[in-house]
Amino acid sequence: MKSFKILVIALFCVITSCTIDKTDYEAETGSEVPEYYEFKEAVSFTSGTYKISIEALNGTFFKGYNELHLKITNTQTNQDVSSSEVTFLPILSSTDGGKTSCPHDFTLQYDAATKYFAGYVVFTSESASANTWKLYVSFTADNQKYDISKDISVEKQSNQNLNMTAFTGKDDQQYIIALVSPQKPTVSENKLVAGIYKYNTPTAPAGTFPDPSQYSYSEVSGYTLKLDPRMPEPSMGNHSSPNNQDLTQQNDGLYHGVVNYTMTGNWTLNLIMMNQNGLIIKGTVVPTDFTPGVEGVKSELYIDTLF
Amino acid sequence: MRYLKMLFFLGMSVTAQNTHVHHDTIKNLEEVQVKNAAKKKIETEMKMAVSVDEFLSSSDNISFIKRGAYAWEPLLNNMSTERSTVTIDGMHIFGACTDKMDPVTSYVESNNLSTIDIKSGQEGSLHGATVAGSIDLKRKSTPFGLEKKWNGAYQSGFEFNNKQFFNLGNVAYSAEKFVAEGSISYRKADDYYDGNNEEVKHSQYKKFNTSLGFAYKTTDLSALRVDAIFDMAKDVGYPALPMDLSLSRALITSASYKQLFEEGVVKVVDTKVYFNAIEHYMDDTTRPENLVHMDMPGWSTTYGLVSKANLKKNRYSSEIQLNAYDNLSIAEMRMYPQDRSKRTMFAYSWPWVTTRYGGLSMNNSWDISEKSQINLGGSLGVNYNYSKYVEFNWIFHPGAPQEKTRFLPSLHAGYNLDIDHFNFSIGTGYGHRAPSVSEGYGYYIYNSFDRYDYIGNPDLKNEISYEGNASAGFKNEKLSIQAKINYFYIENYIIGRVLSMGSPMNYQSVGVKGYTSLDYATLLNMSMNVSYDILPHLHWKGVLTYARGMDDQGGNLPFIRPLSYQTSLHFLHKNFGIQTSVNGDFEQINYSPEYGEDLTSAYKIWNISADYNFKINKVRTIFQVGAENLLNEYYSTYADWGNIPRMGRNIFTSLKFNF
Numbered sequence: 001m002k003s004f005k006i007l008v009i010a011l012f013c014v015i016t017s018c019t020i021d022k023t024d025y026e027a028e029t030g031s032e033v034p035e036y037y038e039f040k041e042a043v044s045f046t047s048g049t050y051k052i053s054i055e056a057l058n059g060t061f062f063k064g065y066n067e068l069h070l071k072i073t074n075t076q077t078n079q080d081v082s083s084s085e086v087t088f089l090p091i092l093s094s095t096d097g098g099k100t101s102c103p104h105d106f107t108l109q110y111d112a113a114t115k116y117f118a119g120y121v122v123f124t125s126e127s128a129s130a131n132t133w134k135l136y137v138s139f140t141a142d143n144q145k146y147d148i149s150k151d152i153s154v155e156k157q158s159n160q161n162l163n164m165t166a167f168t169g170k171d172d173q174q175y176i177i178a179l180v181s182p183q184k185p186t187v188s189e190n191k192l193v194a195g196i197y198k199y200n201t202p203t204a205p206a207g208t209f210p211d212p213s214q215y216s217y218s219e220v221s222g223y224t225l226k227l228d229p230r231m232p233e234p235s236m237g238n239h240s241s242p243n244n245q246d247l248t249q250q251n252d253g254l255y256h257g258v259v260n261y262t263m264t265g266n267w268t269l270n271l272i273m274m275n276q277n278g279l280i281i282k283g284t285v286v287p288t289d290f291t292p293g294v295e296g297v298k299s300e301l302y303i304d305t306l307f
Numbered sequence: 308m309r310y311l312k313m314l315f316f317l318g319m320s321v322t323a324q325n326t327h328v329h330h331d332t333i334k335n336l337e338e339v340q341v342k343n344a345a346k347k348k349i350e351t352e353m354k355m356a357v358s359v360d361e362f363l364s365s366s367d368n369i370s371f372i373k374r375g376a377y378a379w380e381p382l383l384n385n386m387s388t389e390r391s392t393v394t395i396d397g398m399h400i401f402g403a404c405t406d407k408m409d410p411v412t413s414y415v416e417s418n419n420l421s422t423i424d425i426k427s428g429q430e431g432s433l434h435g436a437t438v439a440g441s442i443d444l445k446r447k448s449t450p451f452g453l454e455k456k457w458n459g460a461y462q463s464g465f466e467f468n469n470k471q472f473f474n475l476g477n478v479a480y481s482a483e484k485f486v487a488e489g490s491i492s493y494r495k496a497d498d499y500y501d502g503n504n505e506e507v508k509h510s511q512y513k514k515f516n517t518s519l520g521f522a523y524k525t526t527d528l529s530a531l532r533v534d535a536i537f538d539m540a541k542d543v544g545y546p547a548l549p550m551d552l553s554l555s556r557a558l559i560t561s562a563s564y565k566q567l568f569e570e571g572v573v574k575v576v577d578t579k580v581y582f583n584a585i586e587h588y589m590d591d592t593t594r595p596e597n598l599v600h601m602d603m604p605g606w607s608t609t610y611g612l613v614s615k616a617n618l619k620k621n622r623y624s625s626e627i628q629l630n631a632y633d634n635l636s637i638a639e640m641r642m643y644p645q646d647r648s649k650r651t652m653f654a655y656s657w658p659w660v661t662t663r664y665g666g667l668s669m670n671n672s673w674d675i676s677e678k679s680q681i682n683l684g685g686s687l688g689v690n691y692n693y694s695k696y697v698e699f700n701w702i703f704h705p706g707a708p709q710e711k712t713r714f715l716p717s718l719h720a721g722y723n724l725d726i727d728h729f730n731f732s733i734g735t736g737y738g739h740r741a742p743s744v745s746e747g748y749g750y751y752i753y754n755s756f757d758r759y760d761y762i763g764n765p766d767l768k769n770e771i772s773y774e775g776n777a778s779a780g781f782k783n784e785k786l787s788i789q790a791k792i793n794y795f796y797i798e799n800y801i802i803g804r805v806l807s808m809g810s811p812m813n814y815q816s817v818g819v820k821g822y823t824s825l826d827y828a829t830l831l832n833m834s835m836n837v838s839y840d841i842l843p844h845l846h847w848k849g850v851l852t853y854a855r856g857m858d859d860q861g862g863n864l865p866f867i868r869p870l871s872y873q874t875s876l877h878f879l880h881k882n883f884g885i886q887t888s889v890n891g892d893f894e895q896i897n898y899s900p901e902y903g904e905d906l907t908s909a910y911k912i913w914n915i916s917a918d919y920n921f922k923i924n925k926v927r928t929i930f931q932v933g934a935e936n937l938l939n940e941y942y943s944t945y946a947d948w949g950n951i952p953r954m955g956r957n958i959f960t961s962l963k964f965n966f
Binding site for chain 2: 187242288293306
């Protein structure tokens with residue numbers, strides 16, 4: 001019996017040693033994709049006795065969609081200010097003097113449950129020497145209006161699953177589509193969330209800078225994003241997946257759909273954007289043929305992902 | 308280094324065992340004989356040095372899907388391996404390759420087997436739920452206390468067509484209380500040449516196999532036995548597939564305890580625990596023409612218990628068997644983009660699928676009279692599946708359950724009658740089987756035969772088989788005739804059907820098929836065996852088989868053997884024997900284009916061999932020389948994957964010493 005035990009141990013040593021290790025699946029999908037859950041302070045301002053702190057995921061502003069948490073604290077009483085009108089305006093200045101903005105929540109709403117002003121911003125480019133971002137924030141406290149501003153840095157989007165695209169539609173409007181979630185897709189059915197925004201062309205001449213009416217964006221409502229995900233890699237021959245669902249707008253203003261990723265790697269979300277009346281604003285139907293060795297044709301409107 | 312360690316441990320266990328040997332003489336453990344139709348020796352009439360595959364193919368109801376020269380997939384009653392249970396001494400083992408490149412039979416070698424026990428239909432349910440039947444590979448097992456303490460055999464040979472050189476050796480030591488046996492073998496073959504003398508590229512292989520067994524008699528009526536088989540194949544080509552095998556390894560181990568009873572109804576109880584692990588690494592670096600480089604490793608690990616009791620009282624005898632196992636099957640695929648700096652693409656083709664089975668089976672036979680006998684049996688099994696990464700399965704089957712439990716009942720009954728020179732039998736059966744791992748949970752498994760990617764469906768229903776069989780035979784001193792027929796009506800027959808959704812993942816494929824259940828399918832198998840002794844030393848034998856398989860629309864099922872025949876003459880004079888045979892298939896008229904089949908023409912093969920028996924210093928020696936496909940016919944059979952041509956003329960020689 002003892003010898004049998006030894007035999008078993010010996011055999012166990014042989015078996016447990018594989019020549020090729022099994023893939024650590026959890027690490028496999030995590031290797032390419034940073035995933036952030038924690039909101040940290042990305043920037044703070046001080047004006048008089050008030051401190052404004054803006055939190056973003058991982059404490060960084062990235063190109064693309066950023067959810068924001070804004071807090072105003074009275075540094076003397078150490079109390080949070082909740083009853084205030086808070087406005088938020090990001091401005092991109094280029095060296096040639098041009099000033100533009102990007103989709104954002106101009107008026108931030110206070111959320112009593114979480115005790116911060118909630119908003120978002122979709123940065124359309126990274127900070128560079130020729131392009132600098134500045135935030136203009138205003139709030140009212142003790143019947144006094146405070147206007148403050150500060151330069152910020154917008155980092156490159158390291159997570160391709162939060163990519164965005166900006167384009168002009170057939171209706172000559174400027175649109176921006178930004179992926180909101182999932183941050184970290186898996187080989188499975190993934191709930192896909194995106195925001196669609198539109199630049200509101202000003203109707204009145206510009207007032208004193210920064211005049212919010214010149215930099216107004218709004219969430220597009222009632223549109224549909226038709227989805228056709230494919231792997232662009234030539235060897236994958238225009239591979240696609242089944243059971244995807246087009247993105248439609250839900251109560252949160254964002255567009256929700258389902259994307260199935262059949263394996264890890266590079267994917268292209270081919271999109272067709274249609275307005276309330278079903279008219280195509282942007283995007284083309286892509287070939288569905290299986291074409292091994294040929295890189296997949298992309299729609300006029302697409303966003304690449306990678307996980 | 309690991310192997311050295313293992314050898315060291317094994318060595319220790321040998322010496323440890325030896326110290327226990329006592330020298331009291333008590334009667335030997337007698338084997339309880341159980342009725343079966345096992346083949347006696349692992350050799351065919353034509354050839355004494357055969358591979359396990361070649362040996363199996365000599366059976367009437369076995370045919371093969373061949374993807375090359377190695378690791379043929381045995382079809383029992385024209386049904387693929389999902390529908391049969393293939394076991395080694397009752398141990399369940401599952402291949403680790405999604406493309407079925409490694410059937411269980413590829414992990415044993417002819418010199419560690421004694422017989423192969425084939426049972427058709429529900430009669431095979433003793434080893435677990437089945438539809439087609441069971442193939443049980445019986446290991447060699449030397450009895451205690453043989454007169455001669457040492458036994459051995461060594462066999463070597465060369466086959467000219469594919470330059471196959473093989474060496475097989477086995478040795479056994481037997482004492483009153485202790486038995487040790489071992490075998491070792493190595494085969495190496497190059498590419499083979501077809502009937503047009505053209506090389507069939509990627510058909511080489513190398514196979515190493517070794518086994519060890521120790522038995523110790525604990526009391527007069529009980530014994531403990533441990534067994535291990537280690538098998539390793541390297542550089543195996545599969546000409547019909549887009550990839551080859553770089554390495555496969557199997558370790559098959561078991562420990563059993565057998566108790567005999569002199570009195571009472573229960574005669575013997577044999578309980579075995581076992582463990583086996585298989586790893587299988589496919590390799591396509593040998594195929595530079597492939598567009599995508601891909602790694603496809605697979606692992607299959609099984610733990611199990613099999614316990615069997617034999618009962619006998621007067622005219623009643625019974626076998627009761629408990630089967631339980633736990634298997635984990637994992638298969639990965641990783642595709643490399645053409646720009647290697649880009650991210651690789653990864654998916655599971657078996658997303659860590661666990662299968663657990665527990666079942667109790669029973670076979671009873673009752674001799675009503677001297678001439679007639681009734682057999683009744685059945686089994687009840689519980690089959691449980693769990694898919695760890697079920698999100699893969701959800702892509703095609705949203706919301707499919709991660710776990711699934713199925714009950715698998717089975718029943719069979721038969722009646723045998725012997726009247727003078729005639730014998731008749733009639734039987735019926737009913738049984739369920741659970742879908743296999745691939746059928747239930749497979750994900751983009753590329754089938755190079757019909758060129759589709761296959762997707763499993765976790766919600767498939769149990770396949771239910773209703774079966775009838777009959778046989779009639781006549782036998783006298785010179786002539787023997789046996790005719791057999793069986794018919795299967797299989798409800799929820801599982802087969803791949805083109806899916807309208809999804810697109811192929813493997814670049815060679817043309818579409819996606821999902822495993823679905825047909826309402827039913829039917830299968831008919833017939834065979835006729837005749838043997839006649841023309842002269843005392845001249846024997847003739849003929850076999851004719853026919854099968855027909857149809858789906859619920861009246862369409863043909865794939866891989867059904869057309870009308871086929873074999874006829875052989877065997878002449879023996881003193882120490883000299885000569886045999887010749889002709890075998891072939893008729894044209895495969897009932898082929899299935901839907902499953903990638905095309906018309907396969909008729910072929911016939913002529914084989915001849917001669918052997919000579921002699922003794923060198925008391926060592927019995929046999930020398931054999933022969934030729935298969937003597938006329939060098941160019942052919943491929945209905946079940947040759949991708950119509951790859953079979954081997955052309957092959958001259959073989961072998962020499963065997965029995966010590």
